[in-house]
Amino acid sequence: MTTLRTLTACFLTFLLSLAAAVAGKPNIILVMSDDQGWGDVAFREHPVLKTPHLDKMAAESLVLEQAYASAPVCSPSRASILTGRTPNRSTCYRHGHSMHPKEETLPQILKKYGYATGHFGKWHLGTLYKNSPVNPTAAGYDEWISAPNFFDIDPTLSNKGVATQYKGDSSEITMRLALDFIKRQSAAKQPFFTTVWYGSPHDPHKALDRDKVGYEKLGQHKANFLGEITELDRTVGELRAALRELGIEKETIVWFCSDNGGLKNLGVTGGRAHKGTVYEGGLRVPSIIEWPGKVKAGISKLPTNGSDMLPTVLELAGIEHQPKHPLDGVSIAKTVLGQEKAQPHPLGFWHYDVAGIGCWGEREMQALLKLQQAGQEVTDPKQLRSSGKPVKVxxxxxxxxxxxxxxxxxxxxxxxxxxxxxxxxxxxxxxxxxxxxxxxxxxxxxxxxxxxxxxxxxxxxxxxxxxxxxxx
Missing domain, CATH: 3.30.1120 (Arylsulfatase, C-terminal domain)
Structure with missing residues (x-):
């Protein structure tokens, strides 16, 4: 009986300590576009592009003027955000490469501190099959409805390994799924972490007609590209409005950025060259941090990159965590909160010379859908990337x-x-x-x-x- 009482007391103490740890923790939403250049926003005086919601967010938040992606292409950049490490450390060298399954990720860390975790949209850090060691579950996500790579109108997505068809524009679908998760966590008084990773404006560009209004004279290709950004912008407005309707905007950090520099002959880059290069145009991205009542509106010229996001988010959330592996990222939380003058720190980049791995997401998801309709699952270890072994370099x-x-x-x-x-x-x-x-x-x-x-x-x-x- 004494032993039972002791165990019960210990369990109650654990629950109380967990509740105390969870109380007061901010919600965290990382929103990321796909191939949106540094100047592909109206607030940077783009001559024709309309992004009223990002403009408003920028005016009311902290704009990181010299924000860089950690890599000039998508998969490595995403790995860096989740690990706080330059992507080559996590063996994610080029597009389509997997993040090493032994990496410690931001959602894994936040789960330990009572956060619900959700991923919605583009993944591109491994496969999206059940039992894969490189899917979002393995990376620490409780819920996920994701695309293997870029995706457009009426996509087929993976809902925790189950191929599911959706109707509508990719950005609208991504935000709708994320908002469902956010509303459920808010109702449960549960702090949450979610990544909202759009598939736009990655090619092939397919915008809805309503979003191409005003761009028609620029030709179909450019009109579709700009239209995808306008659609994405509208869903950012939906997110900001929903947080205010739920009354949790002051409890929520929203960090918007892009995964790499702008597209050649389409995007407005932040300097020389474009996506795929380590010059300024391939790395500089739009980046905005919003936390009403905590982060003052303004512009920071502190150079920072994707590796800094993990340590910064943890410090903003008041979480002291000893990382398992060496980090390249440095917390800029005190600069974000206006508590100290920005102190520049060196940033390293390394675009390793090895081939990427092609991934046609819709084709992959359609094949999975047909397989599951026949009552089967993917079992090929190569497709599942079961070994977890990285690309040889x-x-x-x-x-x-x-x-x-x-x-x-x-x-x-x-x-x-x-x-x-x-x-x-x-x-x-x-x-x-x-x-x-x-x-x-x-x-x-x-x-x-x-x-x-x-x-x-x-x-x-x-x-x-x-x-x-x-x-x-």
């Missing part, structure tokens, strides 16, 4: 294939290693040369050597993670 000492960069503002150093091992360097002063047009490696030798050594040290650290050292 070289980890030869002192060799870092591809295009990497080290940003220690105002300096940005590029290292480009060809397939044959030839290395070239480029150094730019972004404050004076935001388009990265004048290489200063020969003129600024002292700065070049210091930055070069810091960058090489970082690359070596990342390569150590790529060898699996973090999981031992």
């Amino acid at each position: 070289s980890t030869k000492a002192n060799s870092y294939p591809g295009h990497s960069a080290w940003l220690d503002y105002p300096w940005k150093l590029h290292r480009i290693e060809s397939k044959k091992g030839k290395v070239s360097w480029e150094l730019y002063n972004l404050a004076l040369d935001p388009m990265e047009s004048k290489n200063l490696t020969s003129e600024k030798k002292a700065e070049f050597e210091a930055l070069k050594q810091a960058h090489l040290n970082w690359l070596q650290s990342v390569q150590t993670s790529m060898k699996g050292a973090d999981y031992e």
Whole structure:
């Protein structure tokens, strides 16, 4: 009897401590567009694009003027947001690669502190089949209705591994599903974390007619591209309105961003080049943080990237957590809250030279639907990615294939290693040369050597993670 009383007391103490931990925790919503460039918003004086809801959000929130994606393509950028690590550490090198199943993710951490977790929209960090080690469940999500990659009108999505057809525009569907989750958690007084990851404005661009109004003279391709952003913008307005109707806007952090820089010949990028490159245009993204009553409206010019989101969110939520693996991200919470002057920190980028993995989401989901209608499931270990093994890459000492960069503002150093091992360097002063047009490696030798050594040290650290050292 004494033992039973002791166990009961311990259990009640646990429940009370958990309730205390949950009380006062902010809800967290990470909203991300797909291939929206730094200037693909009206508030950055786009000549024709209409984004009234993002404009209003920007006017009432903190705009991160120098926000960067952690990678110039989608999958690695997404992995970085969920892990707080540069994507090569998590073996997500290029588009279509999986995040390593041994990574510790933001939803996994938040679940430990009483959060309900949900993912809605594009995944692209593994497969969406049941029992896959790289699906959203494995990454810590309680609920998910997701697409393997980009998706458009009337998509087939995976509802925790069950192929389900939906009607409507992809952005509308994504937000509708997310709002259903949010409303249920709000009614239950349950703090929640949700990622709302759009499939727009990734190609192929297919906007509804109503969203192309005003863009018709620009040609069908551009009208569809801009129309997808306008549709996405409207659903951001629906989210903000719903939070206010529920009376939880002051208890909720909403962080909007894009997954990489803008599209060539379509998007308005934040500098030289476009998606797929490590120059400014391939990395700079729109980024807005809203938390009414906590985060003041304004503009921050602090350079920050996707790796910073995990430690920042945890600090904003008042969670002290010891990470399992080395983080690249640094919390900017105090800057976000206006508690201290922004302190720039170096940002590393490494676009590894290895092929991506193609993924046609609708085709994949239609095949799953037909299989399940016949009473079957995917069992092929290769399709499930059951081994969890990453794509094989070289980890030869002192060799870092591809295009990497080290940003220690105002300096940005590029290292480009060809397939044959030839290395070239480029150094730019972004404050004076935001388009990265004048290489200063020969003129600024002292700065070049210091930055070069810091960058090489970082690359070596990342390569150590790529060898699996973090999981031992």
